[in-house]
Amino acid sequence: MDYSYFQISEQALEVVFPEQIDVQENKLIQLVARKLIEEKAVGVIGVIPAYHTLTVNFDYDLTSYHDLIDEIDTLIETSDSEQSTEKTIVELPVCYDREFGPDLDDVANFASISVDELIKLHSSTDYFIYMMGFLPGFAYMGSVPENIAMPRLEVPRKKIAPGSVGIAGAQTGMYPVESPGGWRLIGRTPVKLYDVTDPVLKYKSGDYIRFKPITKDEYFAIQAQDEAGEYQLNVIKEGGESND
Structure with missing residues (x-):
């Protein structure tokens, strides 16, 4: 899965996937967003999933831009094969x-x-x-x-x-x-x-x-x-x- 990161403020980053309206891509974005909240990722204070992007707000006193990227990378790698087929x-x-x-x-x-x-x-x-x-x-x-x-x-x-x-x-x-x-x-x-x-x-x-x-x-x-x-x-x- 191709994606890239952009730091959009001191306490927010954006994960950008291919610009398309694609169900499987969006399901992955939503799954990663849920895991960041449900697993209480260190420093994460909010997520905003969209069509092909995921914005993550974080507390820079608790985590860093680069540490958060590493955590999201791991979630994307594991989540890509965990998507539910239930509708x-x-x-x-x-x-x-x-x-x-x-x-x-x-x-x-x-x-x-x-x-x-x-x-x-x-x-x-x-x-x-x-x-x-x-x-x-x-x-x-x-x-x-x-x-x-x-x-x-x-x-x-x-x-x-x-x-x-x-x-x-x-x-x-x-x-x-x-x-x-x-x-x-x-x-x-x-x-x-x-x-x-x-x-x-x-x-x-x-x-x-x-x-x-x-x-x-x-x-x-x-x-x-x-x-x-x-x-x-x-x-x-x-x-x-x-x-x-």
Whole structure:
């Protein structure tokens, strides 16, 4: 595995892997990040895994740049052969309706397909969560089928409703809270994705999201159940049983 190091401040370094959107590369980055925290690596005070980089913040009174590099080298060498083949899939209900997806027609026209075909394409892929960021609970996922990978809006919207599902090039994701944004909106989930009073997320980096198309009636029924605390997302372990 090719990678290099950059010291980006007195107490932070960045491990840079080949610049690509690659599931196996990202899984390695996430595994090394978890091990640095779980194994309480000396001096490490925080990690930030991204698509093809890993930023490590450290206390220079407890460790040095070069000692930390040696430790990360060892973790990368051992972790590269330890990656789990288990796949955790979180099934997320989404209503692909023009009320919730104002860009449905534009994305379908971009791909020269019908809206029904767009919905089928977008919901037929399990999307890997490469990283979390931008907003609490915002998952950067990929990759959407190439023909529907429409670029962001030239002028971002000032307000996007929580739960909105969008496309930005090869990426797809959900807006967990109200926010401005430039992704192409094609649907919305009725499930509350982030709650400041209970910030434990329903998914994490390394999981997969599977979008399950639902009708408008189902949307409002699930929304009511979710608000009452009676709705539970279906989580599937590849090769195992779901929790339905």
